[in-house]
Amino acid sequence: MTIDPLIKLFKQRLDTVELLGRVWELLYIEGSAPDVGKRRENFIKLLLRYEFGFKVESAPDTERSWDFRVKIGNHWYTYSLKTTERPTIVKVAWNGFPSWERAESFSFEYPILYITGDRSAKKIDLYVFTPALISSVRDDMGRDFWWMPRGGTNPRGFGISARAIRRLMEEAERGGNHVGKTYKPVSDLRRAVEGYWRGWYYLLKKLAGFND
Numbered sequence: 443m444t445i446d447p448l449i450k451l452f453k454q455r456l457d458t459v460e461l462l463g464r465v466w467e468l469l470y471i472e473g474s475a476p477d478v479g480k481r482r483e484n485f486i487k488l489l490l491r492y493e494f495g496f497k498v499e500s501a502p503d504t505e506r507s508w509d510f511r512v513k514i515g516n517h518w519y520t521y522s523l524k525t526t527e528r529p530t531i532v533k534v535a536w537n538g539f540p541s542w543e544r545a546e547s548f549s550f551e552y553p554i555l556y557i558t559g560d561r562s563a564k565k566i567d568l569y570v571f572t573p574a575l576i577s578s579v580r581d582d583m584g585r586d587f588w589w590m591p592r593g594g595t596n597p598r599g600f601g602i603s604a605r606a607i608r609r610l611m612e613e614a615e616r617g618g619n620h621v622g623k624t625y626k627p628v629s630d631l632r633r634a635v636e637g638y639w640r641g642w643y644y645l646l647k648k649l650a651g652f653n654d
Contacts, residue, residue, distance in 0.1 A: 444572075445617075445618045445619060446519075446553060446570035446572070446619050447514050447519060448490075448512070448514075448519065448521075448555065448568075448570065449568065449569075449570050449618070449619050449620065449621055451494060451514075452568055452621045453621045455493070455494070456621075456623055458489060458493050458494075459566055459568065459621060459622075459623040459625075460566075460623055460625040460626070461489070461493070462485070462486070462489060462557075462559075462566055463559060463564065463565070463566035463623065463624075463625030464625055464626070464627065464628055465485055466482065466559040466561070466566060467559075467561055467627060467628060467631075468628065468634060468638065469481045469482060469485065471634075471635050471638050471639075479525055482525040482557070482559075483509060483510075483523055483525065486523065486525075486557070487500065487510055490512050496512045496513055496514060497512070497513040498510055498511070498512050498513075499511050499512075506535075506536065507522065507551050507552060508520045508521060508522050508551070508552045509521060509522055509523040510523060519553075520552045520553075521552060521553055521554070521555040521570075522552050522553070522554045522555070523554075523555050523557075524554055524555070524556045524557070525556075525557045525558075525559070526556075526557075526558055526559075527558065527559055527560060527561065528558060528560065529558065529604055529607045529608050529611065530604050530607070531589040531601045531602060531603060531604050531607070532554070532556075532601050532602040532607060533589075533599055533600070533601035534548065534550075534599075534600070534601050534602060535548065535599040535600050535601070536598060536599040537598060537599060538598065538599070539598065540590050540591060540598070540599060540600040542585065542588075542590075544600065545588045545590070545600050548600075550573045550576045550577065551573065552573065553570050553571060553572050553573065554570070554571040554576070555568065555569075555570055556568075556569040556570070556571060556607070556610070556611070556614075557569070563624070564624050564625055564626070564627055565622060565623070565624045565625070566622065566623060566625060567611075567620065567621070567622035568620065568621050568622070569610070569611055569614040569615070569619060569620045570614060570619040570620075571610045571614055571619075572619070575610065575613055575614065575617070575619075576610065578613075579606060579609050579610055579613060580606075583605075583606055583609065586603065586605060586606065587602065587603060587606040588600060588601070588602065588603060588606075589601045589602060589603040589604070
């Protein structure tokens with residue numbers, strides 16, 4: 443299995459993995475679901491831009507198959523980003539009534555950058571599931587690969603089952619497309635919260651043109 447270029451770079455810069463772990467906890471200052479996922483995504487894109495110096499572009503709002511692309515050298519690499527605290531289902535289709543016919547004809551065009559942040563264990567893990575790996579696991583697991591909404595829930599869309607996600611994680615790690623690290627948590631969270639809101643306020647004040 444070819445190692446993904448982002449995973450390769452993160453392995454060379456474990457300090458950025460630890461940075462992501464510490465910030466992962468701070469992003470909960472403004473609350474959790476559903477906005478915390480978007481805050482994670484924004485920070486990851488900024489990390490790639492400011493720590494690695496890459497050009498990063500976000501997907502259009504109407505795009506569902508990918509979230510961002512990053513230019514490494516002369517090549518653009520496109521990713522679907524999924525972030526979570528623990529392995530769970532990954533929804534891949536949001537519109538239309540779910541059916542086995544739709545799921546089994548679904549095409550994964552881009553790699554999935556799958557990131558788990560376990561706040562209790564203080565560990566952050568990054569995986570890349572390539573389209574080839576996803577197809578291989580899907581073919582092997584059959585319908586167990588898919589998650590379908592149960593009766594009484596939102597009947598729109600479908601996704602990858604938690605069992606399949608765990609299998610993809612194992613296979614990605616076996617193939618070298620994984621990097622993980624335990625991190626030292628922020629020592630004084632109360633002080634960090636106060637500094638966060640103070641910094642946020644004065645940044646907005648400055649951007650509004652009200653400099654002291």
